[in-house]
Amino acid sequence: MEKIPILRMGRFLLVTIQVDLHDRLAMQLQEDLTNAITKYNARGVLIDISSLEMVDSFIGRMLANIAGMSRILDAQTVVVGMQPAVAITLVELGMSLPGVRMALNVERGMQLLQQSLASSEGALLDENHQ
C-alpha cells in the first residue's frame, strides 16, 4: 500500500504530498503524522502541497484537522506551495482554513516555523529567567 513519507528535519517534520491524495491515504497520513509528532517530539510540521492539483472539501478539512491535532501536540503546522487553482477551489468551497498557516514555498515555510520556535523558546527562557 502506498504511503506518504514523513521526513524528520531536526525538530520539524516535512511532508511532501506528491501523489493524488485520496481519502484513505489522507486518513493514513493523519494517523502517521500524529504518531510521528509524539515519537520525535516535533515542534513543527511543514506540508508541501505544490504538486497537488485537485482538492475536495474532504482534503481541505483534513488539512485543517492535521493543523488542529498538531497544535494540541504543541507543533505548528505550515502548509506551503498551494497552487492558484487549488486556492480558488478551496475559497469557492467556503474553506478558508482559518487555523492553518500558509507560505509560498518550502523556504518561507521553514522560516516561519523557525521564527515561531524561536519566539516560543524565547518566551520560555524569559519565564525561567524571571
Next chain:
Amino acid sequence: MAEKQSNLLRDIFQRPDDQLLNEWIAIINSGGNAQENIIREADLRSQCKELITLIGSAMAHNAVDIRSNDFVPVLDYLGEISRARALKGATPTQTAMFVYSLKRPIFDRLRNEVGKEAGKLADESWAATLLIDAMGLYIAEVFQKAREEVIIRQQEEMLELSTPVVKLWEGVLALPMIGTLDSARTQVVMQTLLQRIVETGAEIAIIDITGVPTVDTLVAQHLIKTVTAARLMGADCIISGIRPQIAQTIVHLGVDLADVTTKANLSDAFTVALRRTGYSVHKNSANKPA
C-alpha cells in the same frame, strides 16, 4: 399567374437603365435620415447599383423567396453593407431605411405597368412588399448582430485592461481595481493575482479599491474571497483606497473585514508592506540643499 407576377418584378430589377437606381438614391437622401455622414455618395451609388444587379440575377430563375439559394449573394452583400454601417455608427433606422427606400420606386413602376388592373396590382405589390420586407428584416438582424459583436469585444478588452497587477517592490504587489466588481471580473482578478504571486514570490499584495465606485455585499464577498485565496497561497493582503462612504456602507452592511488589514490610501498600505518585508524608507538629509 405566379410566374407572370415575378416576371414583372424581375424585369424592373433587370432593366439596364439607371432610373430605378437614381430614384432610390434620391429617396434615401431625402428621407430625413440623410446618410452622407455615414457613407459617401459615390459609395452609396455603387452599393445600390450592385444590390439591384444582384437582386436581378437572383430573380433570374423566378425565385421570390429570400431564403432560396438564388438569394445567397444578395444576403451576403446586404450583410456586408449592414455590418459596415453598424461599425460606422449608423442608427438602426438609417440602416433599415436603406432597403425600405426601395419600396417607393418599385411601387411607382408597378402602378405604371399594371395600374389599370386592380387585382394584379395588388398581387404584384404584395410580392414586392414580401421581398423588400424580408430584406429589411435581414439587414436589421445583421446590424443587431454586428453591434452585439462590438459590445462583446469591448467587454473583453475592458476585462483585460482593468486587471493589471503591478510590482511595487521586492515582494510587494499592487492590484489597482477600477470599475464595478462582478463575479466574472473577480474570477479574472483572482487568477491574475494568484498567478503573479507564484511568479514573483510576493509576500504582500495590496488591493487598491479607489476606483471601485460602490461596494455592496456581493463586492465585499468577492474581495474577501480574493484575500482568502491569496492567504491560502501564503501571501498577505492589504485593502487600501477605502473612501469614507464605502467605509460607512461596509459597516452598515455588516460585512466583517476584521481579518483583513485595511488602509485609507495606497501609500499607507505601501508603508505597512515595506515594514513587514523588513524595509524602511529614510529621507536622505545629507542631500539637503544648503
